[in-house]
Amino acid sequence: MLVVAEREQLPVADARAGNAEAWKTLFRRYRLPLYVYVFELVRDEQASLDLVQETFINAFRHIASLREDDKFGGWLFRIAHQKCVQQWRRQGREAELREEMLREPETSSPDPLDVLVREEQEAEFMRQLEKIPLPQRSALLLHFIEGFSLEEIARITGTQVGTVKSRLHYAKRALRKLLEEEAP
Amino acid sequence: MKTPREILLNQHKSAEPRLDRMWTQKLVPALDGNATPVSRNVLFAAGWKMWQELILPSRRIWAGLACAWVVIAVMDLASSRTATEVARQTKPPSREEVRVLIEQRRMLTQLIGPPTEPAHSQKRTTPGPHSECAARTAAA
Numbered sequence: 001m002l003v004v005a006e007r008e009q010l011p012v013a014d015a016r017a018g019n020a021e022a023w024k025t026l027f028r029r030y031r032l033p034l035y036v037y038v039f040e041l042v043r044d045e046q047a048s049l050d051l052v053q054e055t056f057i058n059a060f061r062h063i064a065s066l067r068e069d070d071k072f073g074g075w076l077f078r079i080a081h082q083k084c085v086q087q088w089r090r091q092g093r094e095a096e097l098r099e100e101m102l103r104e105p106e107t108s109s110p111d112p113l114d115v116l117v118r119e120e121q122e123a124e125f126m127r128q129l130e131k132i133p134l135p136q137r138s139a140l141l142l143h144f145i146e147g148f149s150l151e152e153i154a155r156i157t158g159t160q161v162g163t164v165k166s167r168l169h170y171a172k173r174a175l176r177k178l179l180e181e182e183a184p
Numbered sequence: 185m186k187t188p189r190e191i192l193l194n195q196h197k198s199a200e201p202r203l204d205r206m207w208t209q210k211l212v213p214a215l216d217g218n219a220t221p222v223s224r225n226v227l228f229a230a231g232w233k234m235w236q237e238l239i240l241p242s243r244r245i246w247a248g249l250a251c252a253w254v255v256i257a258v259m260d261l262a263s264s265r266t267a268t269e270v271a272r273q274t275k276p277p278s279r280e281e282v283r284v285l286i287e288q289r290r291m292l293t294q295l296i297g298p299p300t301e302p303a304h305s306q307k308r309t310t311p312g313p314h315s316e317c318a319a320r321t322a323a324a
Binding site: 023126 | 237
């Protein structure tokens with residue numbers, strides 16, 4: 001069973017009008033999920049904090065371009081994802097990212113099963129997550145953290161829905177296999 | 185049993201105080217528009233951003249282009265020097281050659297007539313001196 005973040009009523013319209021309190025509410029709602037997503041992709045604490053900061057500054061500046069208020073979360077994660085891609089470029093990891101994308105299997109199949117982790121496996125879960133290739137990890141994190149739909153993940157990462165489906169399927173399978181191997 | 189979301193958020197919960205500090209120290213001023221947290225100098229920030237996003241990721245390509253331009257410049261300089269030297273080395277035409285050329289031009293003039301100037305070149309577009317105008321009127 002996957003716990004999906006509830007679709008709560010967020011003061012996006014007020015934030016668009018420049019209301020600082022509304023922005024504070026949005027920040028408190030998304031600061032940690034956004035940080036987790038960025039950190040798990042960049043693996044650098046200070047860089048992650050900087051990227052979260054840049055993401056919110058970008059959001060302040062471009063909130064007018066957001067058409068649907070209920071898509072705020074996806075929109076915010078999309079900005080953060082783009083910031084991560086820029087960070088990979090700065091680190092010269094773009095080639096690695098491209099290679100991993102090429103290695104990805106083309107086929108896709110629906111995967112109704114979700115990952116549940118035993119308490120004693122938590123540390124192992126974090127270690128295994130790090131081993132998953134970047135594009136698959138990105139899709140998996142968006143699915144885990146915010147419960148985004150395939151379409152939303154595709155929009156955030158700038159890929160096709162079929163590709164996201166495939167990435168999620170293989171990432172979950174790999175993760176489950178790794179966790180099963182570790183299980184006593 | 186825990187969901188991956190719970191595990192992930194718990195693992196990074198320690199970052200929350202730093203994120204809150206970020207809100208008060210960096211994001212609130214940015215939101216108010218009092219200061220840009222990334223850099224106070226907007227032009228410098230824009231230049232730095234362009235350097236990081238446009239130049240730095242493709243530094244090999246830019247270096248290659250720079251090399252190509254240096255090679256082109258060197259080749260251009262080398263070729264212009266050769267042209268000057270060639271011009272210097274060229275002998276002036278001999279008297280016999282000049283005589284033949286003049287003869288050829290004269291024959292050509294005889295055959296097709298003297299070159300006529302186009303009509304518009306004879307037309308005076310600017311007014312002449314006032315004295316000339318007065319003399320013409322008197323003659324008429």
